[in-house]
Amino acid sequence: MESYVKKQRTINIGGRSFPLAFPMKAYLEMINTIDGFDFSDVSRMISDPNKMMPMIYILAKYGAILNGEKLDVDLEWMEVHTPSSTRKIIAIQLSVMGTITDWMEMETEEDEDLSREVDVVLQDLQKKSKRTSSPGEKSQPGD
Numbered sequence: 001m002e003s004y005v006k007k008q009r010t011i012n013i014g015g016r017s018f019p020l021a022f023p024m025k026a027y028l029e030m031i032n033t034i035d036g037f038d039f040s041d042v043s044r045m046i047s048d049p050n051k052m053m054p055m056i057y058i059l060a061k062y063g064a065i066l067n068g069e070k071l072d073v074d075l076e077w078m079e080v081h082t083p084s085s086t087r088k089i090i091a092i093q094l095s096v097m098g099t100i101t102d103w104m105e106m107e108t109e110e111d112e113d114l115s116r117e118v119d120v121v122l123q124d125l126q127k128k129s130k131r132t133s134s135p136g137e138k139s140q141p142g143d
Contacts, residue, residue, distance in 0.1 A: 007068075008018065008021065008063065009095050009098050009099045009102065010063075010095075011059075011060065011091075012094045013056075013078055013081050013082050014073075014077070014078075014080075014081030014082075016073075018060040018063060018071075019063035019064065019066075019067055020056075020058060020059040020060060020062075020063045020065070020096075020099040021058070021062040021063040021065075021066045021103065022059060022062070022099050022100050022102075022103035022104075023062055023103065025062060025067070026058050026059060026062040027039070028059070029058050029061075030055060030058055031055070032041070033054065033058075034049075034051050034055065035050075036053045037051065040046060040121055042096075042097065042125060043093075043097070043102060043125075045094075046093045046096050046097065046119065047093070049089075050095070052089075052092065052096070053075065053078060053079050053082070054075060054080075055096055056078060056092060057071075057074075057075040057078050059096065059099055060078070082110065086123060097125060100125060101122070101125045101126055104119065104121075104122045104125065105122070112118070117133060
């Protein structure tokens with residue numbers, strides 16, 4: 001089945017690729033299931049593994065649903081198969097931020113009304129995403 005999102009991001013865990021999506025249902029699930037979830041500070045949320053891993057699972061769950069599939073792993077499987085290396089965690093964080101930003105931009109692309117209020121959360125996510133998307137330095141042994 002063709003991907004629901006034109007430029008859908010994916011994440012690789014345990015040798016498998018998972019498409020990510022952030023529809024309203026995913027947002028509501030994050031609010032209702034992740035203790036202390038605060039959408040206004042997504043970068044802080046993804047820096048905490050206790051919040052990051054459920055976020056990844058929810059994004060993957062809705063990525064599968066929107067592609068006409070069902071996610072066949074659970075949160076525990078993702079936690080067990082996700083390496084704790086610095087490089088992998090940064091890649092995951094960038095994928096989460098990028099997915100959320102992409103989905104927020106989908107709304108603004110459809111709305112041509114320039115007199116509309118500015119979405120400061122989206123602007124903040126875009127700034128943080130641009131700052132962290134540079135290739136940076138190679139990780140050192142032990143990262």
